[in-house]
Amino acid sequence: MPIGRHQVKSKSTVAYVLQCHSETNIYLPITEILSKRTFSNMIQKNKKLYIKPDQGRKSRGIIRVERADSNSYLLRTSNEVNQxxxxxxxPLWSEIRRLTSGRRYIVQQEINSMTKDSRYFDLRCHALRVHGEWIVGGICARVGAAGNIVTTSHIGGTPTPLETLFTQLLDYNEEEQTQVIKRLHDCTLQAVKVVSPIYPRNWEFAVDVGLDQDKQVWIYEVNNEPLIRGNFNLLPDKTLYKRIKFLREIAK
Structure with missing residues (x-):
């Protein structure tokens, strides 16, 4: 699959690149370009799916589909609480076609990345290339509002310190926290090393990661134009925000 310039912002292209490398394919949920065939196959094998714009940002246009125990199907969009x-x-596929309006979307296996009070969360892992080496500049959690299917602050999510997530929302002990932080760092650095060759001018990326109930790390997507004002700048402690701003000045 040759990669053209127009494809570098594509979630499906990045997923393909991650799938092709043994260092990163272990972190990737099942991800396909949305079609009637891929959706039908995936909803039969996976009880819950996310449908995302291939080049979308800020969680706009996201759809969640769940196959209920009664073999009915539940659909919810990122800007609605009701399903x-x-x-x-x-009729489900007809509604998906209406919502996607002929644009290119991906369909991805849902990861059960939820707090103990059943709110979705993910982790924004910000990496920068400093003096020729990739480093993790900071990691923060993003916790979705109760009943919401997305976590970004633009749609009601709350940027949350990692320690708060681990101790108050997941009840991790110190050893579990240490192990998970190491996995997050390893996953982030592997992802940016694999993806960076298709963005040769980029010196920073953000890897959005899920964490399931077994503490397995999963890559949702890699952002090649990461913002920090809607994530790290909203944390109560601005240390990570200031650190990333400083690293941006010396990154190359």
Whole structure:
């Protein structure tokens, strides 16, 4: 699969690159370009799926689909709390087609990345290249509002210190925290080393990561134009925000 210039902001292209490397494919949920065939196959094998714009930002246009125990299907979008219920795949697919409006989307296996009070969360891992070496500049959690399917601050999510997530929302002990932080660093650095060759002028990336109930790390996507004002700048302690701003000045 040759990669053209127009494809570098594509989630599907980045997923393909991650899948092709043994260092990173272990972190990747099942991810396909959305079509009637891929959706039908995946919803039969996976009870919960996310559908995302291939080049979307700020969690706009995201759809969550769940296959209920009764074999009905529940659909919810990122800007709605209420969900629609469908008894068959045909009307469900018609609604997905209406919502996606012919644009290119991906469909991705949902990761059960939830706090103990059943709120979705993910982790924003910010990496920069400093003096020729990739380093992790900072990691913060993003916790979604109750009942919401996304975590970004633009749609009600709350940037949260890692320690708060681990101790108050997940009840991790010190050993578990240390192990997970190491996995996050390893995953982030492997991801940016694999993805950076298709962005040769980039010296920073953000890797959005999920963490399941077994503490397995999963890469949702890699952002090649990461912002920090909607994440690290909203933390109560501005230390990580200031650190990343400083590292940006010397990154290359």
């Amino acid at each position: 629609q219920e469908f008894n068959h795949l045909t």
